[in-house]
C-alpha cells in the first residue's frame with residue numbers, strides 16, 4: 145500500500161469510527177449533552193480562561209471539546225477532515241443551541257480556507273500521529289496564532305507509540321522513520337466495534353515537534369510530561385486514581401502524555 149493515499153484511507157477510517165464513537169461509553173454523549181465537559185484537568189489548566197477568546201480547535205473529531213469550549217464562553221471553531229465527524233459536530237452544536245463553527249478540511253489545506261488568527265489554537269490526544277510532516281503542521285499552527293496568542297497542545301507521549309498494542313514488546317522506532325501502515329479491529333473508544341480498516345500513521349519524537357514549532361516562529365513557555373493518561377484507551381490499563389490510567393506492569397515507568405504551550 146502506498147502511504148501517499150493516507151488522506152483517503154484515514155478519512156474512511158475516521159468516518160466509520162465516528163458512528164461507533166458517538167454511541168460509545170467512552171465519549172458518553174448523553175452525559176455531554178446534559179452538561180458534562182469533555183475537557184480534562186490538564187488542558188483546562190493550560191487553556192486558562194477562554195471566555196470571549198477566539199479558539200481554533202484542530203482535529204476536533206465530532207466536536208465535544210470544541211463545544212465544551214463554546215459552553216465556557218469561547219468563540220470556538222473546530223476543524224476536522226472527516227465529513228461524518230463535522231456533520232455530527234454541527235448537529236450537536238445545533239442541538240445545544242451553541243454558536244461554534246466547524247470546518248471540514250485536511251489540516252494542511254486549512255491555510256487556503258481560513259483567513260483569520262486566534263487567541264488560542266488547541267489540539268489534543270491523538271492528533272499528530274495522523275500527519276506525516278511536522279514542519280508543515282507547525283507552520284499551519286503558527287499561522288493561526290495571533291501575535292500575543294498561544295498554542296495549547298496535549299498529546300500522547302511518543303514512547304507510547306513504540307509499543308505493540310498490548311505493551312509487551314517495542315515494535316516501532318521512537319523516531320519518524322517511515323509511515324506505519326496497519327489494519328486494526330475495533331477502536332480505542334469501543335474495542336468491540338465492528339471496524340476493520342487500514343490506517344496510516346507516523347511517530348513523531350519530542351524534538352521533531354518542538355524544533356518545528358520553534359522554527360515556525362513560536363516560543364515554548366511550558367513543557368510537561370505525565371505518567372498517566374486521562375483515558376483508558378489502550379489495552380492493559382489500570383486506574384491508579386479517578387481519571388488516571390497507566391499501563392499495567394509498567395505503571396511507574398512509562399511517560400504517557402506531554403503538554404506544551406507555545407506563544408507568538
Ligand SMILES: C[S@@+](CC[C@H](N)C(=O)[O-])C[C@H]1O[C@@H](n2cnc3c(N)ncnc32)[C@H](O)[C@@H]1O
Pocket residue numbers: 154158203204205206207208209223224225226229249250251252268269270271274275
Ligand atoms: C483521536 S481524534 C482527536 C482527538 C479528540 N481530542 C477527541 O478525542 O475527540 C483524531 C481526529 O483527527 C482527525 N484527522 C486525522 N487526520 C486528519 C487530517 N489530515 N486533517 C484533519 N483532521 C484529521 C480525525 O478525523 C479525528 O477526528
